[in-house]
Amino acid sequence: MxxxxxxxxxxxxxxxxxxxxxxxxxALALPSVLPAAAASVRAERTAATGRVAKDAVPGSTQSLPLVPLTRERVLGTAPEQGLYRVDVRHFSLVGVVWDDPDTELKGRVQIRNRSAATGQWSGWQDVETHNEDHGADPGTAERAPGRVHGATAPLWVDDSDGVDVRVLAGSGTSAAPGAPDRRTGDPTPLPSGLRLELVDPGDEPPAQGPPADVSGTAALTEATAAAYAAxxxxxxxxxxxxxxxxxxxxxxxxxxxxxxxxxxxSVAGDAVRAKPxxxxxxxxxxxxxxxxxxxxxxxxxxxxxxxxxxxxxxxxxxxxxxxxxxxxxxxxxxxxxxxxxxxxxxxxxxxxxxxxxxxxxxxxxxxxxxxxxxxxxxxxxxxxxxxxxxxxxxxxxxxxxxxxxxxxxxxxxxxxxxxxxxxxxxxxxxxxxxxxxxxxxxxxxxxxxxxxxxxxxxxxxxxxxxxxxxxxxxxxx
Incomplete structure (x- = not known):
C-alpha cells in the first residue's frame, strides 16, 4: 500500500x-512589537523631502490616463493614445490597464523609459498585450465585475524617472500599427479607460529585528500575522x-x-511506513x-x-x-x-x-x-x-x-x-x-x-x- x-x-x-x-x-497571536529604536528608524522622515526614510519606503503606483496623441505623432490612420512625462516619481515597472477585463486590446503597446541613473532614454520596447489568460476563473468572486481590469503584462525597466508610451490600434499584436480590422475594414477601436501604471516596488524592509509589518507600524497587522502563521x-x-x-x-x-x-x-506483523x-x-x-x-x-x-x-x-x-x-x-x-x-x-x-x-x-x-x-x-x-x-x-x-x-x-x-x-x-x-x-x-x-x-x-x-x-x-x- x-x-x-x-x-x-x-x-x-x-x-x-x-x-x-x-x-x-x-486573528493570530504573534510577536507584535518592534524595539523602540527600530520603530523610530522606520518612522524617520527626511527634512528635505518629507518622505519616509529609504529603508521604509513601501512602494507606490502612479496611474496616469492616456490621451489622444497630436496629429504629428499619429502613425498611419489608426487611433493612437499615449503619454509623455518627465515629471513623474521614480518607478521600475510599467504596464497599461483599461476598464473591461473582457475587452481585448487589439493592437500594439510600446514604451520607452528614461533611466534615473544615466538620464538616457531607452529604445521603444513592445509590451505583451495578451494577459487576460492569467487570472481568476470566470464567475468567481475574484473576477467580480467592476473589480478587475484588463491589462497588458508588466514590463521591468529598472529605476526610471521619465516615460513615453504609445498604444496603436490594429487587428492584433502581430498586426502593423494602423492595420484595419480584417472583417470590417475599419480601424479597431481601443479599449476604454486606458491608463499607464508606473510601479515603484519600494525597498525591502530591514531583515534584522523581530517580524514587522512592511508599513513600519510597531504592531503587526492581522494580514501580516496571518501570512506569517500560514x-x-x-x-x-x-x-x-x-x-x-x-x-x-x-x-x-x-x-x-x-x-x-x-x-x-507484513514484515513480522509490524506496521511499516511506505516510502513516499x-x-x-x-x-x-x-x-x-x-x-x-x-x-x-x-x-x-x-x-x-x-x-x-x-x-x-x-x-x-x-x-x-x-x-x-x-x-x-x-x-x-x-x-x-x-x-x-x-x-x-x-x-x-x-x-x-x-x-x-x-x-x-x-x-x-x-x-x-x-x-x-x-x-x-x-x-x-x-x-x-x-x-x-x-x-x-x-x-x-x-x-x-x-x-x-x-x-x-x-x-x-x-x-x-x-x-x-x-x-x-x-x-x-x-x-x-x-x-x-x-x-x-x-x-x-x-x-x-x-x-x-x-x-x-x-x-x-x-x-x-x-x-x-x-x-x-x-x-x-
Missing part, C-alpha cells in the same frame, strides 16, 4: 474548519526563508504533516523575505481541495533584471496584480528567477493548496509557477529549469502526484475548453495547455520535458 497523500491531517490542523474555496480570516508548520513566524531539506528530512516532515499516517506491512515519492524540499524565500506589503492584498486566504497539477508560466516582464533585483521585480508584479489589475493577491503561487531562487507567491502557506489566479479556467486543484522573464526567443537558464523541477517534485509530492503522469482537471471556462469539461493534462503542464496563449514562451515550453523527468527523479521514481 502506498502512503495516503491527501494532506488531510496537515490541512485540518492548519486551516481548521475552513471549507473548500472559502476565505479564511485569521507557514508556521514549517518555519518560525516571520522567517525570511524556508530552508532546503535533505530527502530524508523531507520524508520525515511529510510524515509529521500527515499526522503519522502509516501503511500496513517526494523530492527534497527546496529553499523558498518567504513573502517577508522578498518584502511583501501584506496590507495590499485581500483579507484571508482561499484554498482548493488538493494539488493535482503544476502550470508553468513566464511573467513576460523582460529579462533585463539582475538576480539581486529579483525581489524588487516580485514586489513590482505583486503590486501590479493587486493595485493595477484588481486581483486579491499576486496571481502565481511561486515565482522563480533566472538564478534559480524560488519565491513564495500568493499568501496562504507554501505547503497548502492555495488557489491562485494564474491559468484562467484551471486554477482549482493546481498551482502556478512563473519563471521571471520572457522566454519566447530567449532560452531559460538551466538554474531556473532545475528550480522548477525541484519545486514541483516537492509540492506535487505532498499530494501524491507523479510529475511524469497525467491527470484530469475540470475547466472553469476558457478559450480552449468549455466550463465543466474534464480535461486530461500533464501533471506538469505549460500555461498554453489549458488556454490558447503563447505562455510560457516557446523556449521555456520546450524545457518542460526536462522538468518532468528531473522532478520524477527527485521524487525517486
Amino acid at each position: 502506498s502512503m495516503i497523500m491527501s494532506m488531510r491531517g496537515f490541512l485540518t490542523s492548519s486551516i481548521g474548519a475552513t471549507s473548500l474555496g472559502v476565505t479564511c480570516a485569521a 507557514n508556521a508548520d514549517l518555519v518560525p513566524a516571520g522567517a525570511l526563508e524556508i530552508p532546503e531539506l535533505s530527502r530524508e528530512d523531507t520524508e520525515q516532515e511529510l510524515i509529521r504533516l500527515e499526522g503519522g499516517v502509516e501503511a500496513e506491512g 515519492y517526494i523530492g527534497p524540499r527546496p529553499r523558498i524565500v518567504t513573502r517577508r523575505g522578498w518584502g511583501a506589503d501584506e496590507s495590499l492584498r485581500g483579507g484571508g486566504f482561499v484554498y482548493t481541495k488538493k494539488i493535482k497539477a503544476a502550470f508553468v508560466h513566464h511573467t513576460v516582464s523582460g529579462n533585463k533584471y539582475r538576480c539581486s533585483q529579483a525581489a524588487s521585480v516580485v514586489r513590482g508584479i505583486y503590486r501590479y496584480h493587486v493595485k493595477s489589475m484588481g486581483w486579491r493577491d499576486v496571481g502565481y503561487n511561486f515565482l522563480v528567477d533566472k538564478c534559480g531562487t524560488i519565491y513564495e507567491g500568493r499568501a496562504g502557506g507554501v505547503a497548502k493548496p492555495v488557489k491562485g489566479a494564474h491559468t484562467l479556467g484551471f486554477n482549482s486543484n493546481s498551482m502556478g509557477i512563473a519563471v521571471i522573464g520572457t522566454y519566447g526567443s530567449a532560452k531559460p537558464s538551466g538554474a531556473a529549469v532545475k528550480a522548477v523541477a525541484r519545486l514541483a517534485a516537492w509540492k506535487l509530492g505532498l499530494y501524491g502526484a507523479n510529475p511524469r503522469g497525467k491527470t484530469y482537471l475540470k475547466s472553469g471556462g476558457g478559450n480552449l475548453y468549455p466550463k465543466g469539461k474534464n480535461v486530461r493534462l500533464n501533471v506538469i503542464s505549460g500555461h498554453r495547455d489549458g488556454f490558447a496563449t503563447s505562455c510560457p514562451g516557446k523556449r521555456l515550453y520546450a524545457k518542460l520535458g526536462t522538468a518532468r523527468s528531473s522532478a520524477a527523479r527527485y521524487q525517486g521514481r
Whole structure:
C-alpha cells in the first residue's frame, strides 16, 4: 500500500474548519512589537523631502490616463493614445490597464523609459498585450465585475524617472500599427479607460529585528500575522526563508504533516511506513523575505481541495533584471496584480528567477493548496509557477529549469502526484475548453495547455520535458 497523500491531517490542523474555496480570516497571536529604536528608524522622515526614510519606503503606483496623441505623432490612420512625462516619481515597472477585463486590446503597446541613473532614454520596447489568460476563473468572486481590469503584462525597466508610451490600434499584436480590422475594414477601436501604471516596488524592509509589518507600524497587522502563521508548520513566524531539506528530512516532515499516517506491512506483523515519492524540499524565500506589503492584498486566504497539477508560466516582464533585483521585480508584479489589475493577491503561487531562487507567491502557506489566479479556467486543484522573464526567443537558464523541477517534485509530492503522469482537471471556462469539461493534462503542464496563449514562451515550453523527468527523479521514481 502506498502512503495516503491527501494532506488531510496537515490541512485540518492548519486551516481548521475552513471549507473548500472559502476565505479564511485569521486573528493570530504573534510577536507584535518592534524595539523602540527600530520603530523610530522606520518612522524617520527626511527634512528635505518629507518622505519616509529609504529603508521604509513601501512602494507606490502612479496611474496616469492616456490621451489622444497630436496629429504629428499619429502613425498611419489608426487611433493612437499615449503619454509623455518627465515629471513623474521614480518607478521600475510599467504596464497599461483599461476598464473591461473582457475587452481585448487589439493592437500594439510600446514604451520607452528614461533611466534615473544615466538620464538616457531607452529604445521603444513592445509590451505583451495578451494577459487576460492569467487570472481568476470566470464567475468567481475574484473576477467580480467592476473589480478587475484588463491589462497588458508588466514590463521591468529598472529605476526610471521619465516615460513615453504609445498604444496603436490594429487587428492584433502581430498586426502593423494602423492595420484595419480584417472583417470590417475599419480601424479597431481601443479599449476604454486606458491608463499607464508606473510601479515603484519600494525597498525591502530591514531583515534584522523581530517580524514587522512592511508599513513600519510597531504592531503587526492581522494580514501580516496571518501570512506569517500560514507557514508556521514549517518555519518560525516571520522567517525570511524556508530552508532546503535533505530527502530524508523531507520524508520525515511529510510524515509529521500527515499526522503519522502509516501503511500496513507484513514484515513480522509490524506496521511499516511506505516510502513516499517526494523530492527534497527546496529553499523558498518567504513573502517577508522578498518584502511583501501584506496590507495590499485581500483579507484571508482561499484554498482548493488538493494539488493535482503544476502550470508553468513566464511573467513576460523582460529579462533585463539582475538576480539581486529579483525581489524588487516580485514586489513590482505583486503590486501590479493587486493595485493595477484588481486581483486579491499576486496571481502565481511561486515565482522563480533566472538564478534559480524560488519565491513564495500568493499568501496562504507554501505547503497548502492555495488557489491562485494564474491559468484562467484551471486554477482549482493546481498551482502556478512563473519563471521571471520572457522566454519566447530567449532560452531559460538551466538554474531556473532545475528550480522548477525541484519545486514541483516537492509540492506535487505532498499530494501524491507523479510529475511524469497525467491527470484530469475540470475547466472553469476558457478559450480552449468549455466550463465543466474534464480535461486530461500533464501533471506538469505549460500555461498554453489549458488556454490558447503563447505562455510560457516557446523556449521555456520546450524545457518542460526536462522538468518532468528531473522532478520524477527527485521524487525517486
